[in-house]
Structure formats: C-alpha cells, structure tokens
Amino acid sequence: xxxxxxxxxxxxxxxxxxxxxxxxxxxxxxxxxxxxxxxxxxxxxxxxxxxxxxxxxxxxxxxxxxxxxxxxxxxxxxxxxxxxxxxxxxxxxxxxxxxxxxxxxxxxxxxxxxxxxxxxxxxxxxxxxxxxxxxxxxxxxxxxxxxxxxxxxxxxxxxxxxxxxxxxxxxxxxxxxxxxxxxxxxxxxxxxxxxxxxxxxxxxxxxxxxxxxxxxxxxxxxxxxxxxxxxxxxxxxxxxxxxxxxxxxxxxxxxxxxxxxxxxxxxxxxxxxxxxxxxxxxxxxxxxxxxxxxxxxxxxxxxxxxxxxxxxxxxxxxxxxxxxxxxxxxxxxxxxxxxxxxxxxxxxxxxxxxxxxxxxxxxxxxxxxxxxxxxxx
Amino acid sequence: xxxxxxxxxxxxxxxxxxxxxxxxxxxxxxxxxxxxxxxxxxxxxxxxxxxxxxxxxxxxxxxxxxxxxxxxxxxxxxxxxxxxxxxxxxxxxxxxxx
Numbered sequence: 001x002x003x004x005x006x007x008x009x010x011x012x013x014x015x016x017x018x019x020x021x022x023x024x025x026x027x028x029x030x031x032x033x034x035x036x037x038x039x040x041x042x043x044x045x046x047x048x049x050x051x052x053x054x055x056x057x058x059x060x061x062x063x064x065x066x067x068x069x070x071x072x073x074x075x076x077x078x079x080x081x082x083x084x085x086x087x088x089x090x091x092x093x094x095x096x097x098x099x100x101x102x103x104x105x106x107x108x109x110x111x112x113x114x115x116x117x118x119x120x121x122x123x124x125x126x127x128x129x130x131x132x133x134x135x136x137x138x139x140x141x142x143x144x145x146x147x148x149x150x151x152x153x154x155x156x157x158x159x160x161x162x163x164x165x166x167x168x169x170x171x172x173x174x175x176x177x178x179x180x181x182x183x184x185x186x187x188x189x190x191x192x193x194x195x196x197x198x199x200x201x202x203x204x205x206x207x208x209x210x211x212x213x214x215x216x217x218x219x220x221x222x223x224x225x226x227x228x229x230x231x232x233x234x235x236x237x238x239x240x241x242x243x244x245x246x247x248x249x250x251x252x253x254x255x256x257x258x259x260x261x262x263x264x265x266x267x268x269x270x271x272x273x274x275x276x277x278x279x280x281x282x283x284x285x286x287x288x289x290x291x292x293x294x295x296x297x298x299x300x301x302x303x304x305x306x307x308x309x310x311x312x313x314x315x316x317x318x319x320x321x322x323x324x325x326x327x328x329x330x331x332x333x334x335x336x337x338x339x340x341x342x343x344x345x346x347x348x349x350x351x352x353x354x355x356x357x358x359x360x361x362x363x364x365x366x367x368x369x370x371x372x373x374x375x376x377x
Numbered sequence: 378x379x380x381x382x383x384x385x386x387x388x389x390x391x392x393x394x395x396x397x398x399x400x401x402x403x404x405x406x407x408x409x410x411x412x413x414x415x416x417x418x419x420x421x422x423x424x425x426x427x428x429x430x431x432x433x434x435x436x437x438x439x440x441x442x443x444x445x446x447x448x449x450x451x452x453x454x455x456x457x458x459x460x461x462x463x464x465x466x467x468x469x470x471x472x473x474x475x
Contacts, residue, residue: 050452126432150379201381
C-alpha cells in the first residue's frame with residue numbers, strides 16, 4: 001500500500017480499504033468468481049493505474065477497463081477522413097493535440113502535417129472558429145471528438161458560427177455517446193461485469209437519470225465517480241456495499257460536480273445541434289447502434305461531412321492489433337503480441353497506446369517493468 | 378480533454394457572447410461561460426472557480442476543490458498536458474481573437 005500516502009486523506013483511504021475487504025469477504029462467501037467492476041471512463045483508468053488502486057484492493061476485485069477514451073475508439077477510417085480533409089489545399093484542419101498521432105491506414109494527422117497539410121493543434125473549438133474569422137479565404141474544419149463532455153463545446157461553437165454568419169467554419173463530427181455503448185456491453189453474450197463506475201464529467205453534462213435502465217433492466221449497480229483516487233476507492237466501496245446488500249441502484253459519489261438532471265444549458269445546445277446517428281463504428285468494438293451523433297439538417301452549412309462529401313471508408317484495424325479484445329476485457333494489454341514491442345507510446349500501432357487514458361498506454365507507463373515483454377527473438 | 382482543468386474567472390470580455398478570461402495556473406485563457414451562467418448575470422461570475430473543458434466553463438467548483446483537483450491533475454500529468462494544449466492553441470491563434 002505504498003501509494004496510500006498520496007491520498008488527500010490517507011486515514012480515510014485506510015478505513016475505506018478495510019471496509020472494502022470486509023464487504024468483499026461477505027460477497028465472496030456466496031460466489032466462486034471474482035467481482036468485476038468496469039470503469040467506463042478513461043480518466044478513471046488513468047487514475048487507477050497512477051495510484052496503483054487495483055493493487056490495494058483484495059485480489060477478488062478486478063477492474064475491466066471500459067471504452068471511455070474517445071481517442072482510443074476512433075476507427076481508422078475516420079482518421080483517413082481527417083487526413084483527406086487536411087490535404088485539401090483550401091482547408092485549415094484544426095484538432096486537439098491528442099488526436100495527432102492516432103494511426104490512419106496510411107498516415108496520422110502528424111504524418112499529414114509532415115507531408116504539407118495545414119494541420120493546426122488548438123485547445124478549443126472556439127480557437128478554430130477564431131481562425132475561420134481571421135482567414136475568410138480558407139475553410140477551417142474542426143475535428144470534433146469526445147463523449148458528452150465535449151459535445152456542448154462544439155454545439156455552442158456551431159451556434160456561435162451561425163449567430164455571426166461565419167460560413168467558412170465546419171465541424172467534422174465524431175462525437176460518441178456513452179449510454180448505447182454501455183448497453184451494447186451489457187448485451188454482449190460474454191458479459192461478466194458486476195458493477196460500474198460511471199463517468200464523472202459525462203454525467204456532469206447528462207446527469208444520472210440516463211443510467212437508470214442499468215439498475216432497472218440489468219440489475220447492475222452503477223456509481224458515478226470522481227477521478228481523484230479517494231473518489232475511486234469510495235465509489236468501489238459504494239458498488240460493493242450495494243452488491244453485499246443485494247441492491248442494484250444508480251448512486252452519485254461525485255455530487256459536488258454532477259447534478260442529477262445534468263447541465264441544462266449544455267443539454268439544450270447539444271439537443272439543438274445534434275441528433276443520433278443510426279450507428280457509429282468503434283475501433284475494436286465494431287458498429288454500435290445509435291452510439292454517435294451527427295449534425296442536424298438545420299445546421300448542415302457547418303457540417304464538414306456534408307460540405308466535403310466525406311467518404312468514411314470502413315477500414316479494419318491492423319490484423320495483429322488486439323485493441324478490440326483489450327477493450328472488451330477479453331485479454332490484458334500485455335497479452336497482446338504487439339504490446340511493448342512494435343506498439344509503444346512513442347510509435348503506437350493501436351489506439352489504446354496513443355492516449356494516456358488508453359488502457360495499454362496506462363499499463364505501459366505504470367504497469368511496471370514486469371508487464372513489458374522482452375523483445376521478440 | 379475529458380478531465381478538464383480548474384480556473385478562476387477574472388474578467389468578462391463580451392457579456393453578449395458570454396465570454397470571459399480565466400486564470401488557469403497563472404495563465405490567462407479566454408473561456409466561454411454559457412454553461413455556468415444559470416439564472417444570474419454573467420458579471421456575477423467574476424472570482425468564481427470553474428472546471429474548464431476545451432475552453433468552456435462546465436461546472437462551478439469551490440476554491441478548495443479547485444486546489445485539490447489541480448494537485449491530482451498535476452500528479453496525473455494531465456494539468457501539464459492541458460496547459461501545453463493551451464499554449465498550442467495560443468500559437469495557432471496568433472493574432473486571431475475569440
């Protein structure tokens with residue numbers, strides 16, 4: 001427990017760990033397989049690894065690292081779309097820095113930039129809108145990605161572009177939505193998840209009501225969790241307490257940030273600008289119904305997909321790449337043949353190695369030297 | 378991107394467009410305030426601590442929470458990434474204004 005010292009309140013962390021041990025013993029009395037808790041959000045994955053939380057818990061408690069890293073689940077075909085857009089001479093392609101190194105079938109955005117494309121890293125979609133205002137003779141495309149946490153920012157940016165009549169700005173919309181994705185995981189035949197840590201900042205936007213079906217229809221507890229280590233421990237304790245008491249409810253550990261009904265202004269903007277897609281392709285998980293959003297017809301003028309007739313080819317992941325199995329929890333990152341060999345944070349092959357919130361990058365960074373295999377002979 | 382970063386709103390620059398400036402770890406950054414105004418007026422937000430995601434203030438927080446969140450984000454390396462992303466953004470913006 002060498003990391004407990006780093007907790008904001010080590011005494012409280014110690015008490016929680018003791019109670020978690022007792023609850024685990026109580027739960028395990030009636031079962032013969034480990035308790036699997038999925039942390040949906042990549043921020044939690046990062047925190048769990050950084051603070052060594054899994055190692056502090058009884059061995060019967062396992063984390064399944066969920067799909068909540070938007071950079072990681074971006075399919076290759078969408079990266080190729082970005083590269084194609086960026087290569088157009090009239091286009092200034094703007095993106096969050098996180099997305100620069102995600103591999104496409106031929107190039108990443110970083111590679112496209114090296115080949116002369118005008119790719120610029122911005123911090124905010126409003127930076128991109130400012131660039132459009134300042135460069136009226138160019139087309140500025142913003143690469144919008146993320147779950148509900150970042151959806152309000154791009155929705156409000158489109159509403160601002162409309163209000164100011166800025167016609168040379170458009171959004172390449174790759175936003176994804178968490179609820180259908182959790183549902184798809186719950187519906188998969190080999191689903192072995194006993195409870196969930198719900199994403200904190202997605203829930204800050206959508207509230208906790210949308211999760212009700214998980215308790216009602218699937219009888220699994222979900223606790224919306226903050227990402228500080230003490231939040232994660234507290235939330236694990238809340239999930240286990242529900243299991244020990246035979247309850248399945250939606251609880252909110254992160255109520256200092258997450259209101260039950262979400263953020264009204266954010267939801268209004270998102271609903272105004274976006275609608276659900278029929279389906280969206282995920283790296284490693286395949287196509288999931290209604291798991292992405294697209295821009296409504298009324299805002300078509302700011303939709304890069306319509307403006308540039310984006311093709312969105314469906315391109316399979318590299319054959320040796322096992323991001324999909326890792327995402328579904330079927331294998332651990334180090335069990336992938338590429339892990340630590342041809343796939344490292346410096347030269348990622350699969351998306352899970354790209355972002356610090358990806359399970360593979362987290363294992364690589366914090367898993368300890370034992371987790372990194374010897375180079376293949 | 379997903380974890381955000383705390384900042385304190387220090388100036389309202391355009392009440393109509395709900396824009397202000399936040400102090401984020403000593404760095405001044407324009408922020409959109411549309412999601413945290415609520416019932417009040419935009420000027421009431423000066424001095425308020427907020428959690429900022431990609432240039433949008435998304436939730437009010439208290440000062441102690443802000444300090445603790447920043448400490449954890451720094452330990453995770455996320456605060457440094459976020460500040461680097463802001464510098465990238467500033468570089469991309471050049472003379473362009475929000």
